[in-house]
Amino acid sequence: MKRQKRTTIYDIAQKLNLAASSVSRALSDSNKINAETKALVLKTAAEMNYQQNAMASNLRKGNNPTIGVVVPRINQYFFSNVIAGLEEITFKKGYNLVICQSNELHAREVEGVNALVNQNVSCIVISIAAEKGSSDHLQQVLDRNIQLIQFDRVVAGLETLKVLNDNRKGAYEAVVHLIEQGYRRIALLEGPQELHIFRERKEGYIAALNDHGFPVLPELMYANAWTKELGAEATSRLLDMQDPPDAIFASTSDFAALGVLEVASNKGIRIPEALGICGYSNEPFTEITSPSITTIDQFSVEMGKTIGNLHFQEMDHFGPKDSIKTVNVTPKLIVRKSTQRKQQ
Amino acid sequence: MKRQKRTTIYDIAQKLNLAASSVSRALSDSNKINAETKALVLKTAAEMNYQQNAMASNLRKGNNPTIGVVVPRINQYFFSNVIAGLEEITFKKGYNLVICQSNELHAREVEGVNALVNQNVSCIVISIAAEKGSSDHLQQVLDRNIQLIQFDRVVAGLETLKVLNDNRKGAYEAVVHLIEQGYRRIALLEGPQELHIFRERKEGYIAALNDHGFPVLPELMYANAWTKELGAEATSRLLDMQDPPDAIFASTSDFAALGVLEVASNKGIRIPEALGICGYSNEPFTEITSPSITTIDQFSVEMGKTIGNLHFQEMDHFGPKDSIKTVNVTPKLIVRKSTQRKQQ
DNA sequence: TTTATAATTGCAATCGATTGCCTAAAATAT
DNA sequence: ATATTTTAGGCAATCGATTGCAATTATAAA
Structure with missing residues (x-):
C-alpha cells in the first residue's frame, strides 16, 4: 500500500518554481495572475492529482x-x-x-x-x-x-x-371538505400540544367548525393520538360513544389515520359512507390503502x-x-x- | 446585533496569563497539565463560552x-x-x-x-x-x-x-417459499443487470428452481421491471401469455410488486389463490396492501x-x-x- | 545539601491555503 | 526619453489548535 502523501500547493509551487501564493491565485481563478501561468498551474495540479484541503481553506477564510x-x-x-x-x-x-x-x-x-x-x-x-x-x-x-x-x-x-x-390552513381545508361531504360529527385526533404544529391544526379544525356553524365538542377531541396504535385506541373509544362521530380527522399523521382505518374496517363500518377519515402528511401508503386515504400534502x-x-x-x-x-x-x-x- | 467574535484558546490564555499550549492541554485532557490549572481553564472556558474550532483542530491533526x-x-x-x-x-x-x-x-x-x-x-x-x-x-x-x-x-x-x-439467499428463499406454497410457474421481474444486486437475485431465483427440479424458462423472466409502472406493464404481458405464470417474484422492489398487485386485482385475478406475489425490501406499505405483500426484509x-x-x-x-x-x-x-x- | 527525576509550563513550528502589502517589470501616457 | 500606471508575482502574516522540545520548578533520592 503506497501511502501517497497529499499534494499541496507548495508541491506545485516547487515544481513550477513559483510562490505558493501564485498557485493559490491560479487555482482560485484570481485576476491577479497571468493567463498562461494560470493555465500551467491548472495543468500541473491536475497531473499531480491535487485536491484542495478544504479544512485549511475554510480555516483561513473563516467560514x-x-x-x-x-x-x-x-x-x-x-x-x-x-x-x-x-x-x-x-x-x-x-x-x-x-x-x-x-x-x-x-x-x-x-x-x-x-x-x-x-x-x-x-x-x-x-x-x-x-x-x-x-x-x-x-x-x-x-x-x-x-x-x-x-x-x-x-x-x-x-x-x-x-x-x-400553514398547518392551520391545511387543517381548515380538510375540515371544510369533510363538512361539504356532509359529515356532521367530525372528531379530531390531536398531537402533543407542546408542538405548535399540532396546536395550529387544532385551531384550523375549530375555525372551520365555527365558520360553518358547527359546535365544537370537547368529547370529539381526542388528545395525544400520535401513532398508529394510539390512533386505533382513540378510534375504539370514539366509536363506542353513544353518539359516535361520522368522521375522524387524524390531524397528527397518516399513521394515526391508518389506525383509524383498521379499527373501523374491523368493526365492519363502511368507509366513507358511515365514517370519513382524513390524515395528514400524504405518506406514500395513503394512496394504496383500501380505501385510499384523504390527506394533506406538505410539499x-x-x-x-x-x-x-x-x-x-x-x-x-x-x-x-x-x-x-x-x-x-x-x-x-x-x-x-x-x-x-x-x-x- | 452584537457580532460576538469567537473565543479562542488565546483569549483564555491571555485572561489566565497562561500559554495557549497549556490551555490546549487542559481542554484536551492531557496528563501533562496540573489538575488545578486544568480545572481553572475548564471553568474559564465555560464562562467565556468557548467552543473549539474544529477546522483548526482537524487541520493540525491532519484528520x-x-x-x-x-x-x-x-x-x-x-x-x-x-x-x-x-x-x-x-x-x-x-x-x-x-x-x-x-x-x-x-x-x-x-x-x-x-x-x-x-x-x-x-x-x-x-x-x-x-x-x-x-x-x-x-x-x-x-x-x-x-x-x-x-x-x-x-x-x-x-x-x-x-x-x-445476501441477495442470492434472499431471492432463493423467496422462490423456495413460493414452490412450497405449490406455485409451479414462477415468473421473475428483473432489475438492470449492470447492478450486481439484481444479478444475484436472479441467480438465487435460478438456483432455487434448479434445486427443486423446476425448469428455468426464459419466457418467464422479464427484464427491467424496476418501477411500479414497469412492474404493471410486465404483469399485463405475462398474464396475457397462453400459459401465464401462477406466481410473480418482483425481485426488483416492492414497488414493482405493487404494480403487479394492482394489475392482477383489476383483472379480477384472486391473490394468492390464482397468483402469488412476492416483492423485495419490506417497504412499509407492503404490510397494508390488500392482500399484504410477502417480501424480503433487508435490515x-x-x-x-x-x-x-x-x-x-x-x-x-x-x-x-x-x-x-x-x-x-x-x-x-x-x-x-x-x-x-x-x-x- | 546536592543531584537526579518528575511534573508543569512556555516557546515556536506546524498543518495548508489565503491575502494584504510590496517590488520589479512591463505597458502606457506625457 | 521620462514619468506614470498596470500587471504579475513574491513575501510573510494569518486563521486556531496541537505538539516536540526546552526551560523551569517541585519533588524525591542520595
Whole structure:
C-alpha cells in the first residue's frame, strides 16, 4: 500500500518554481495572475492529482460552506424528503450537508447543535425534538452569528428565519371538505400540544367548525393520538360513544389515520359512507390503502428547497440582522376515497 | 446585533496569563497539565463560552472525524434507514456525517466523492449510482488512503470493505417459499443487470428452481421491471401469455410488486389463490396492501450500524491494508398474505 | 545539601491555503 | 526619453489548535 502523501500547493509551487501564493491565485481563478501561468498551474495540479484541503481553506477564510441539519429522525418520510430537497440546492452551490438526528431527545439535539457550531457551519437548519427543553443552544447559535433556520417544528420565542407549513390552513381545508361531504360529527385526533404544529391544526379544525356553524365538542377531541396504535385506541373509544362521530380527522399523521382505518374496517363500518377519515402528511401508503386515504400534502421536498434558497438569498442580499422572516409553504388537500361520499 | 467574535484558546490564555499550549492541554485532557490549572481553564472556558474550532483542530491533526455518505437518493426508504443506522453509530463516536445524493447520475457521484475527499473525511460510504461510469473516483479515494466502504450496490473490481445483503439467499428463499406454497410457474421481474444486486437475485431465483427440479424458462423472466409502472406493464404481458405464470417474484422492489398487485386485482385475478406475489425490501406499505405483500426484509437500519461498526473496528485494530473484507447481512423472508395459499 | 527525576509550563513550528502589502517589470501616457 | 500606471508575482502574516522540545520548578533520592 503506497501511502501517497497529499499534494499541496507548495508541491506545485516547487515544481513550477513559483510562490505558493501564485498557485493559490491560479487555482482560485484570481485576476491577479497571468493567463498562461494560470493555465500551467491548472495543468500541473491536475497531473499531480491535487485536491484542495478544504479544512485549511475554510480555516483561513473563516467560514465553512456547510449547512448542518438537525431533525428528530432522518428516516421519516417528511424529514428525509426535506433533506433531499435541501441537498438539491446545497449541492448546486457547492455546499456540504451535515446531518444529525435528535431521536426526539433534547440532550441529543443540544449535542448535535454544538457539534455543528464547532464546525463553524454557515447555517443550521433544525426541526426541534418533541422532548421539551431550554433553547439556550439555539440562542447560542444566533449569538455566534451563525444563521439559524427553523422549519416545521419551531421554538416560538426565537428571532430566526422560519419555514413553516400553514398547518392551520391545511387543517381548515380538510375540515371544510369533510363538512361539504356532509359529515356532521367530525372528531379530531390531536398531537402533543407542546408542538405548535399540532396546536395550529387544532385551531384550523375549530375555525372551520365555527365558520360553518358547527359546535365544537370537547368529547370529539381526542388528545395525544400520535401513532398508529394510539390512533386505533382513540378510534375504539370514539366509536363506542353513544353518539359516535361520522368522521375522524387524524390531524397528527397518516399513521394515526391508518389506525383509524383498521379499527373501523374491523368493526365492519363502511368507509366513507358511515365514517370519513382524513390524515395528514400524504405518506406514500395513503394512496394504496383500501380505501385510499384523504390527506394533506406538505410539499416536503419543496420545503427543503425553500430552506436552501432562503439561506443563499439571505446570505446574498441581507445581513443577518434582517433574518427574522417567516416563509410559509401552503399545504394542499389531497382528496381520496376515504372521504368521498358524494359523487363528484 | 452584537457580532460576538469567537473565543479562542488565546483569549483564555491571555485572561489566565497562561500559554495557549497549556490551555490546549487542559481542554484536551492531557496528563501533562496540573489538575488545578486544568480545572481553572475548564471553568474559564465555560464562562467565556468557548467552543473549539474544529477546522483548526482537524487541520493540525491532519484528520477529520467525519464520514461521508453518497447514495442515489436520501429519501428512499432503504437508504434513509441505512443512514439513520449509521448516524446512530457515528454520533456515539463523535463523528460527523456528511451526505450527498447522486440522483443515480455518475457525474454527480464523482462530484460528491471529490467534495468528500477535499474534506479529508476519514471514510467514504457509498452505494453507487445506477448510471454506468468509470470507477476512477473511487480508486482515487483508496490511493489517498481514505477508507472506502461500499454497500448494497458495489463495484466489483475494487478492493474495498463491503457491506452487502445476501441477495442470492434472499431471492432463493423467496422462490423456495413460493414452490412450497405449490406455485409451479414462477415468473421473475428483473432489475438492470449492470447492478450486481439484481444479478444475484436472479441467480438465487435460478438456483432455487434448479434445486427443486423446476425448469428455468426464459419466457418467464422479464427484464427491467424496476418501477411500479414497469412492474404493471410486465404483469399485463405475462398474464396475457397462453400459459401465464401462477406466481410473480418482483425481485426488483416492492414497488414493482405493487404494480403487479394492482394489475392482477383489476383483472379480477384472486391473490394468492390464482397468483402469488412476492416483492423485495419490506417497504412499509407492503404490510397494508390488500392482500399484504410477502417480501424480503433487508435490515436496513442494521446495515447502517454494521457499516459504522466496521469503520471503527477497522480503524482500531488493523491498518488500512487489511481492509478488503466483505460483511454480509442476511435478509429475511417476511411471509404475508399475497403468497399464503396453504393453511399454516 | 546536592543531584537526579518528575511534573508543569512556555516557546515556536506546524498543518495548508489565503491575502494584504510590496517590488520589479512591463505597458502606457506625457 | 521620462514619468506614470498596470500587471504579475513574491513575501510573510494569518486563521486556531496541537505538539516536540526546552526551560523551569517541585519533588524525591542520595
